[in-house]
Amino acid sequence: MSRIKPCLAALALVAFGQPANAAACEAERYNGQGYTVCTVDMAEDDLRLFLNDAETGKPLGSFSNIDKQLEAEGRALAFGMNAGMYHADRRPVGLYIEGAKAVAPLVTRAGPGNFGLLPNGVFCIRKGRADVIETLRFERDAPACRDASQSGPMLVIDGALHPRFLRDSDSRYIRNGVGTAADGRMAWFVISDSPVTFHTFGSFFRDYLKVPQALYFDGKVSRLYAPALRRFDPGFPLGPMVGVVGAREAQ
Template identity: 45%
Template sequence: MAQRIACVGPSSRADSSLWKTMKRRYGAVLLIAILVAAMAVVLWPRRPAPPPLVIGGELPAPCRNVAFEAVIYVVCTVDLRTYNLAVFHAGVDGKPFGSLEAFDKAVAGEGRLVLLAMNGGMYHEDLSPVGLLVEDGSEKSPLNLADAEGNFFLKPNGVFLVGKDGKATVMESSTYAAAKPDVAFATQSGPMLVIDGQTHPRFEPNGTSRYIRNGVGVRDENTVVLAISRSEVSFGSFARLFRDALGCRNALFLDGAVSALSDGDKMIVGGKFPAGPIIAVLARQPLTQ
């Protein structure tokens, strides 16, 4: 048997008055809530906008600041017909310089003008190179084709070199082993950033590994491009910098976290980090009569 359901609502004058009073109170509470919310939006302390990037200090003559994919880099374009570029590791005593600061002081003491210096490859705890190192035509450490863990062994890795003919190139380590070029200066590192116009196949477009990083590319046989980020950057973005912004068909990663750049007198990027191999650009020595 169906039951009749009575509708619930105000059934008398007293009930109607109570209903209206409750509606007014609810309306007042709602209005107060809206006003409080509006005031909170206006008065709540907002996170300040990030300050504009301020880059101070003069850069060495071959260098400039370059913005790429929201990261600022110091990019040094070195014409080998104008500047001397060399790879260094140890002083006259046979001991590793150990840092850019020590290198700058040692070379200045010899009366040579360092325009810029950058850490130039990976090293063991004793500062010896992990891979190939050639100084002034003399091989100090052999080519390393081994497989192991770490960035150096993220194949393909590669070699940056300046030949005895004064021409520069970046090539894969296996290609170097087969070609056996006549080398004046060379340093091996890894991974390659750009290989014949393509970024390293193992790189994600913008991976989560972020460090201040530095690398070297070659635009043509006379033009070497050194770059170091001023803030953390992924491998993928760093590789695209060399390929897309700097015009390098081949480029090599040098290091991260300990990346540093000096102008022969003071640090521009990085701090008192240890260094194994060092790439340096020096003013040409005047010809003696």
């Protein structure tokens, strides 16, 4: 697989209300399991996090609401994915930064659920780069992220799978997450096509994408918005979301 080539469907689909340059999303298979992988080049793509409506301050909740908000800028959402765990009122569980403004603080302690399965990590967006950073390393180095979302567990840490993952686990869900290149130039957003274990999902990042760091975003609620693939996953309202913004092209 080429992790940089554009999806031909993305180049062909230019419709009213759709971005002129969509994210590069492709179907991939590894060890009999299907995945959709969306490749983001931080030198070329406008990658952002989204949580609240700019006018009302209320949670956006959906990719369609993000796209409506971008319409005022003459922009459109080219690709979107849920990007971290959230409470019932859709507040982020851990650190959340958007536009250099901190909305929720970093959580370093262990806790219940997947988020508290340490080590967890932070997805950090800076000018020209995106990085997955283990939480304690993030706390120590304090990078100046323009946007950031904390989630967990880490899937891959310095090229190794999370130590708590079990090959024979019976916990299977459709899962999504992100992996980043060592130099921060490329980011790969992945969602499984069918339920998988943490071990299987992490192995895709480590062994197929060969990324040094990868972070789990969620399961059960995992969603993908990819107009170039004509994919608009339905579901309950979301908390933090990540997406690539492109030019909105009229009919």
